[in-house]
Amino acid sequence: MSEKLVFDRPQAVIDRATHYCPGCHHGVAHRIVGELLDELEVTQDTILVTAIGCSVFLYNYLNVDAVEAPHGRAPAVATGVKAARKDKFVLTYQGDGDLASIGMAEIIHAANRGENIAVVFVNNTVYGMTGGQMAPTTLIGQRTTTCPSGRCMEHEGAPIRMTEIISSLGGVTYAARAALNNVKNIRQAKKFMRKAFQCQIEKKGFGFVELLSACPTNWKMTPIQANERIETEMIPYFPLGEFKDTLDEGGTC
Amino acid sequence: MSKQTERIFVKGNEAVVRGALAARCKCFFGYPITPQNEIPELMSSELPKAGGEFVQAESEVAAANMLLGAGACGIRAMTSSSSPGISLKQEAISYMAGSNTPAIIVNMNRGGPGLGDIGPAQGDYYQSTRGGGHGDYRLLVLAPATGQEAYDMTIKAFDLAYKYKNPVMILGDAILGQMKEAITPWQPEGIDDEAGREWSLSGAKGREKRLIKSLYLEEGALAGQNKNLQKKYEDMQSYVEYEEFETEDADLVVCAYGSIGRIAKSAVRNLRKQGHKVGLFRPITLYPFPSAALLALAKQGKKFLTIEHNLGQMVDDVRLAIRTVADSDFAPIYPGNLPIPEDIEGPVLEWLEGK
Ligand SMILES: Cc1ncc(C[n+]2csc(CCOP(=O)(O)OP(=O)(O)O)c2C)c(N)n1
Ligand code: SF4
Numbered sequence: 001m002s003e004k005l006v007f008d009r010p011q012a013v014i015d016r017a018t019h020y021c022p023g024c025h026h027g028v029a030h031r032i033v034g035e036l037l038d039e040l041e042v043t044q045d046t047i048l049v050t051a052i053g054c055s056v057f058l059y060n061y062l063n064v065d066a067v068e069a070p071h072g073r074a075p076a077v078a079t080g081v082k083a084a085r086k087d088k089f090v091l092t093y094q095g096d097g098d099l100a101s102i103g104m105a106e107i108i109h110a111a112n113r114g115e116n117i118a119v120v121f122v123n124n125t126v127y128g129m130t131g132g133q134m135a136p137t138t139l140i141g142q143r144t145t146t147c148p149s150g151r152c153m154e155h156e157g158a159p160i161r162m163t164e165i166i167s168s169l170g171g172v173t174y175a176a177r178a179a180l181n182n183v184k185n186i187r188q189a190k191k192f193m194r195k196a197f198q199c200q201i202e203k204k205g206f207g208f209v210e211l212l213s214a215c216p217t218n219w220k221m222t223p224i225q226a227n228e229r230i231e232t233e234m235i236p237y238f239p240l241g242e243f244k245d246t247l248d249e250g251g252t253c
Numbered sequence: 254m255s256k257q258t259e260r261i262f263v264k265g266n267e268a269v270v271r272g273a274l275a276a277r278c279k280c281f282f283g284y285p286i287t288p289q290n291e292i293p294e295l296m297s298s299e300l301p302k303a304g305g306e307f308v309q310a311e312s313e314v315a316a317a318n319m320l321l322g323a324g325a326c327g328i329r330a331m332t333s334s335s336s337p338g339i340s341l342k343q344e345a346i347s348y349m350a351g352s353n354t355p356a357i358i359v360n361m362n363r364g365g366p367g368l369g370d371i372g373p374a375q376g377d378y379y380q381s382t383r384g385g386g387h388g389d390y391r392l393l394v395l396a397p398a399t400g401q402e403a404y405d406m407t408i409k410a411f412d413l414a415y416k417y418k419n420p421v422m423i424l425g426d427a428i429l430g431q432m433k434e435a436i437t438p439w440q441p442e443g444i445d446d447e448a449g450r451e452w453s454l455s456g457a458k459g460r461e462k463r464l465i466k467s468l469y470l471e472e473g474a475l476a477g478q479n480k481n482l483q484k485k486y487e488d489m490q491s492y493v494e495y496e497e498f499e500t501e502d503a504d505l506v507v508c509a510y511g512s513i514g515r516i517a518k519s520a521v522r523n524l525r526k527q528g529h530k531v532g533l534f535r536p537i538t539l540y541p542f543p544s545a546a547l548l549a550l551a552k553q554g555k556k557f558l559t560i561e562h563n564l565g566q567m568v569d570d571v572r573l574a575i576r577t578v579a580d581s582d583f584a585p586i587y588p589g590n591l592p593i594p595e596d597i598e599g600p601v602l603e604w605l606e607g608k
Contacts, residue, residue: 044458049322059464065454067325068466069318070348076315080322081454083280083306084330088456106318109311 012037012046012063019057023223025180025213026055029122032190033093034062036197042089049078051103053095054128072103075110078117089200090117097127100136100160107166114171114205118197121162121208124215125234132218136160139237144218159237163210167243173205176242179212181230185240192242199247212238260437265429266291268400268436269359270299272407273331277444278357279305280330282319284312284338287371288427289361292333313338317345317358324354324420325465327449329411333359335427336377337368339385346420347386350482351467355414355449357407358392359423361430364589373427374588375511375562381424382540382570389479391486393421394539395494398515400436402537403429408441413492415448417485424539426562428512428591486541494537495546499525503532506550507601508559508571508581510536513592517560520597531601539567544574557581558604560597563588 009015013034020026037043046064050056052071059066069077074092082090099107099121110117126144127133133146137159141150151159167175174196178189189211196207212234214226221229263271270292273281281300283293293309300307310316316332323330334342339360349356360381364374381394393413397403403425410421454463469475498518500506509517514535521533534550534557536543551557551574559568559581568583575581584600586592 045456047326047454047456056468059466063457063462065457065463066465067322067454068348068352068464068468069321070344073314073318073321073345076310076318077322077325079308079310079315080280080282080319080324080330081326082322083282083308083319084323084326084328085455105311106315109315113308 010034010038012043014061014063016061018061020054021217023214023216023226024054025124025211026122028180028186029120029211029213030058030061032186032193033091033120036190036194037064037089040194040197040201042201045087046089046091047081047085049074049081049090049092051092051094051098053098055093055095055122058093072098072101073106074098075103075106075115075117075119079110079113079115082115082117091120092117093120094122095128096121096123096125096135096137100162108169111166111206111208112169112171114173116200116203116205118200118207119209120193121210122213123162123210123238124213125159126215126218128215128218132215139233161238163208163243166208171206172208172244173199173246174207174242175244176208177210177212177238177240179230179235179240181212181214181227188240195245195247202247204247210238260435262433262435263400264291264431264433265400265403265425266361266431267295268403269333269407269423270295271438272404273357274299274303275438275440276329276408276411277446278329278331278411280323280328281305282308282310282316282330282332284310284316284334286335286338288363288430289333289335289359291430292359313341314344317342320356320358321345321349321354324349324356325352325454327447327453327455329446331357331359333361335361335363336365339377339380343386346392347384347388347390348467349420350390350392351388352465353418354420354465355418356420357410357414357423358420359425362424362426370589371427372589373512373562373591375426375513375566376588377424378539378561378563378566381422382542390482391489391540393417393419393489393492394424395421396424396511396537396539397429398511398535400432400434404436404438417489418452419485424511426512490541492538493541493543493546495543496533496535496537497546498533498535500532500534500550500555502530503555504530505601505604506532506534506555506557507597508534508536508547508557508567509561509597510539510567513560513562513586516592516594517597519594520601523594524598524601529605536567542570542574544570547571547574548578551575551579555579556608558584558601560584560586560600562586562592
């Protein structure tokens with residue numbers, strides 16, 4: 001009986017071990033990005049802009065041209081890349097500390113200009129790389145190294161819902177939130193990311209996908225507990241779904 | 254180089270834009286700040302006509318990072334600002350220096366520190382020549398004194414940025430940016446629009462992927478990167494420019510750069526008419542600093558008086574250059590004031606009387 005290969009590593013993904021902690025979802029998100037670049041046939045035309053945080057080494061795992069941005073500035077760097085190379089597929093991949101804190105101005109304005117780029121936003125409710133400090137997305141009551149007794153509304157304010165903010169901006173073509181905690185949600189994440197990437201391929205403007213993602217190390221949980229936390233604590237505050245989809249309306253510019 | 258005979262009457266800021274367009278600048282990223290607003294304004298109307306892209310960024314931070322993105326793609330790109338805005342651009346400038354990315358940054362220096370004023374000053378000399386952002390790095394710094402030099406040096410800046418794969422700063426001031434005078438534009442020949450083809454990002458079709466980064470975590474890797482950068486800065490030392498005026502028989506050499514260098518030239522002319530043996534040394538590249546030429550003058554036994562539109566910054570480089578044989582005195586022109594030749598003649602005469 002001849003064997004039929006049904007599942008393989010995408011061309012866009014390099015065959016090497018990642019540096020992520022066990023149970024971290026960055027690897028899952030990378031895999032989806034790689035699959036989509038191949039499926040949409042843009043791997044060789046992609047310019048990736050990496051951010052600061054645990055994902056800074058994404059360029060070591062993807063077989064694409066890449067440039068490293070300063071903390072939070074990936075959307076501005078991507079704006080420059082796109083201005084220089086309009087025909088390339090330009091992608092940023094950013095954590096919550098990167099995108100929702102230091103880089104808040106850059107993401108809002110790139111989105112509002114309707115830059116023809118795709119943004120993957122990995123929300124794990126902490127600063128992972130620097131050791132688990134409070135992020136703008138840290139949930140009320142969540143303990144981190146800089147809110148050791150738990151984030152409190154009165155002192156630290158409310159966790160920021162980025163997809164809701166992004167979807168309110170005129171320049172945005174597509175904005176959605178998915179989660180990476182189970183197979184069903186991962187499938188949905190890929191579907192949403194495909195649409196976000198499609199915006200750019202069809203030259204219809206800014207595509208954004210938020211991925212609720214686990215950081216078992218800094219949450220001090222097992223990978224299974226971390227998946228459960230996404231379901232029971234994160235999704236109720238960060239609801240999943242498509243918040244803006246004007247892909248069929250011809251985009252923004 | 255082909256000469257264009259028709260002269261045009263333009264502000265220094267416009268001369269920079271005309272030079273950039275002649276050098277086939279293809280991307281410009283700006284943010285308003287006086288006294289350089291004519292640069293983004295003119296770019297917004299002229300660059301699209303030349304097939305380029307203009308973006309008004311949300312901040313100087315973003316503009317400089319856009320420049321990093323375009324520079325990494327090997328596209329001739331530029332940003333401009335004035336002092337407080339240049340401070341914000343330092344983050345990306347350090348990253349561009351660290352990742353060998355060519356780019357042009359124009360600073361029309363205004364008075365500081367802080368918000369200062371919108372008048373002319375040279376208070377950003379240290380920031381321009383010492384790095385300004387974090388880490389061990391240098392920019393090539395060109396200091397035009399006239400509209401024509403602003404035009405010529407902007408063209409040259411693009412070639413230098415590509416030659417050294419390094420950010421180049423054009424350091425002017427509010428006098429240069431705002432003053433109108435006649436210039437003769439010319440069109441450089443033989444520009445290679447694809448100059449970065451061997452290293453720039455364009456998608457990995459038919460070749461290995463490329464990475465432009467400044468992070469070096471492996472044991473010894475950062476030391477290696479810094480050694481390479483240092484080697485580049487040593488190579489740059491061969492590129493120096495300066496003007497010497499009436500130095501041959503001069504007892505006292507005034508050291509001044511940019512607009513102040515130009516005003517000092519008038520002062521030297523006036524003082525010569527009165528019989529004083531004074532000359533002018535005007536550095537045109539501030540980094541690399543024309544140390545060897547200054548040292549040669551010092552070895553002839555000349556005395557030095559550095560005059561700057563700040564409280565004493567370039568004087569450090571003058572002293573470093575001549576330290577083995579001589580020293581330099583210093584006279585400040587306070588930032589924000591608009592000096593005239595008499596303001597330079599005054600301290601020179603005082604010095605002559607005192608010696
Ligand atoms: C200007 C600047 N400030 C701070 C840092 C330090 N830093 C490195 S990673 C990081 C947090 C990144 O967190 P996040 O974006 O949530 O990504 P994660 O590590 O969780 O994937 C910070 C603050 C930096 N590199 N640059
Ligand atoms: S610290 Fe958190 S985000 Fe970083 S690799 Fe580990 S699990 Fe992933």
